[in-house]
Every structure is written in structure tokens, then in C-alpha cells.
Amino acid sequence: MSKIFQDDIHGPIEICSIGAKIIDTPEFQRLRNIKQLGSGYYVFPSASHNRFEHSIGTAYLARSLINEIATNQPELGITLEQKVNVELAGLCHDLGHGPFSHIYDDIYLKDKIPDNHPFRHHEQRSCAIFALINEKYAIGLSIENIKQIQTMIHPEREKDKSNFLYQIVSNGKNGIDVDKFDYIARDTKALGIHYGFDHKRIFPYCKVIQGEICYCNKIIFNIFELFDTRYRLHKQVYNHPTVKRVDMTLAKIFVRLEKILPAFDQPFENEELVNFLKLTDSVMDFPLLMEDYWLPLEKRPILYEIRAILNDLKMRQLEVIIEAILMKTGDNATEVWRNWCLENDKDPEEYIYSIRKLSFSAGTRNPLNYVRFFMKNTDELMSRKDINVVMGSILPKQFEEKYLLIFRK
DSSP, X not given: OOEEEEETTTEEEEEOHHHHHHHTXXXXXXXXXXXXXXGGGGTSTTOOOBHHHHHHHHHHXXXXXXXXXXXXXXXXXXXXHHHHHHHHHHHHTTTTOOTTTHHIIIIIGGGTSOTTSTTSSHHHHHHHHHHHHXXXXXXXXXXXXXXXXXXXXXXXXXHHHTSGGGSSSSOTTTSOOHHHHHHHHHHHHHHTOOOOOOGGGTGGGEEEETTEEEXXXXXXXXXXXXXXXXXXXXXXXXXXXXXXXXXXXXXXXXXXXXXHOHHHHSTTSSTTOTTGGGOSGGGGTHHHHOOGGGSOGGGHHHHHXXXXXXXHHHTTOOOOEEEEEEEOTTOOHHHHHXXXXXXXXXXXXXXXXXXXXXXXXXXXXXXXXXXXEEOTTSOOBOOHHHHHHHHGGGSOSOSEEEEEEEEEO
């Protein structure tokens, strides 16, 4: 039986019966305790929303978009099964996020496990946890459906990225997907930001041409607005200098937690991710609740260090950015940092760096180069030159900026 959720962004949301079963599992409910903006909550007090509601919103938008395409293009033969799979992919795409979302992957795991580890990235963990839920709670999805939903969550091969079914939840072609639609709407509302992007303008002007989701030429500016909004959010919110300072403070706690908390030290010791699924933002409460005698004498100083860092966090005694260096295209971050240490006679052992990367989603390139537009009332695709003519001089001269932030260890 389907279930209705009242959402502050999209209004009443109906989730299919399979999705309702998944939501009512501990593995999905865990997302209630993972902030959507991670450490951003320490800087922007109204950003208290969680991955839980974002996942439900993404499921709703995924189902809405595929319904729109199916209605406008019946010749595609989109089945009810495919519609349900897309909805479930949207629902489960963030199951694999760790404590404080991207801090766990981008800062902590980066130095802990190799990049080719099967659970290195949250998309890989989302796929594994989704399969676990299906088996553990007898959800009843077939192996074929499981594989298709996993590919919708994490399309890897080029042939997958070229299939429109795998461009709805996570679009590896150009970054235009319902995940982005929801988090932009949800984040801007929570933050009280009055610029943004309206996904409702996009849906009626989508069309599948040559297996790819394309967009009508009359919404070129709306699509650019999506990329511009993303850039502004990264610059002003997600990569705010104080947010980066909080990130580094939390990272100091993470590397100490692994010495006293088994779930942190061995999060992926088996395929069921038992330890990992215990980890949420609430790990920061554990050192304060923990009694000293729970730990051997030799580990108690680590607990005291964590408490001291947590106190610094509450007192806003954050990591200090010693310097922010604007990097040039092609610069190697490690080399820039080492050169800075050399030029300023600093001991590399006493400093650490973090990257602040801001882009329109396609690195140094114009993101519109990867979006296909068609002429209104036809299937004729526009050339890249025609798109640039329409945009005129509004396009920026560069599409990415990267800063090296240097902290004292």
C-alpha cells in the first residue's frame, strides 16, 4: 500500500508501496540523523534538514519526471516497472552517506582507504545497502530490478550514461538530474536564500532523442540558471570558509574516534556494512556520553582530546585558515602546498591543506557543452555554436576556480 508524506517543498508526496516498506527500515530511518548540509549546520543555523526528507523528495521528482516523459512520448514504451524502479532509485540514492555527509568521504576516507575500494564512495555504499534491505526485509524485488536500480543510482559505464533511464536520478552526462533539483530547492528554502532554480519549468520541455534526455531551446537560460545556482551555493554555502574550518575540526575528531570506536575503525569489515550503518552525525554525542572506565587506561587520553576539540567547536575556536591560494588550471595541490611551505620556511609536518573547488559542474568547461537542446516543435538538435550564440556574452570567461586552504595541524 502506498503512503503519503507531507513535504514542505513539494507538498503531499505519494510513495509507492515498495518504497513505503523501504522507508520503514532502520537502514533508511538512519538518514533522519544525517544533516543534508553536514557541517553547514554549524554555520547556517536554519540548515537543519536531513538526508531523509531529501531522499523522499528525490523519489517524488524522479517519478514525476519519468511520468512526464511517458505521457509526452508513449512511443518509448515506458513500463510501470521502470517507473517504480526510477522512483526507488531516487529514494535510495543517499543510503550510503556517512556522518556529516561529504566530510566522511572527501576528507576522512580519502586518506583511510584506496580510491578503488568497493565502498570508497557513498554511491557504491547506497547500492550495497539497497540490496541488503531488499534481502533482509524480503522486499521482493528481482535481481534484474535490483541491478537496474543500482545502475540508476550509480551509472558507471558509458553505455549506461547514454540511456535516458540512467539520466534521471544521477546524470553522468551533464549533471542535470532530480537529485540536484531537490537539494537546490530544499537547501535554498532552509537557508532563506531568494535566488534559485525552478525545476517545474524544466519538466514539460524534456524530450528523449537518440536515447538521451534533451531540452527545448526556449529553456536554455533556465538550464544555465541551474548551473549558476549550483555554483553560487557552492561558493556561498557548501564551501563557505567557516564551513571548511568546521570540516577540518570535525576531521580531527574522526581520526581520533577510530581509535576508540570499533564501528569507526572497521566500517566495512563485511559486505553487510554492519558497523557503517551504526554511524550517523550522532557520533559526536558518543564521547560526551561515554564513561571513562569504558576504555582502557591507554585510550582515555584520546577521549579527553576529543572532548576538548568538541568544546572548541562549541566555543567557535575553529581551525584557522593560514592562507588561501587561488590555484591555476593544471596546478597540483600537493606541489602548491609544498612550495608554500618552502617559500615561507614552514615545516610541512605542522600544516595540512584542503581544496575549495567551485565550478558550474563540468570542471573548467562550459556545462552547456554537454547538454543537448532541440528546436521547439521538432527533433532537430542545436549545435554547440548555436547554443553559444543564444547565450551571448552572459557566459562567464571561466567555469571553475580552485583554492588551496592551508591549516595548521
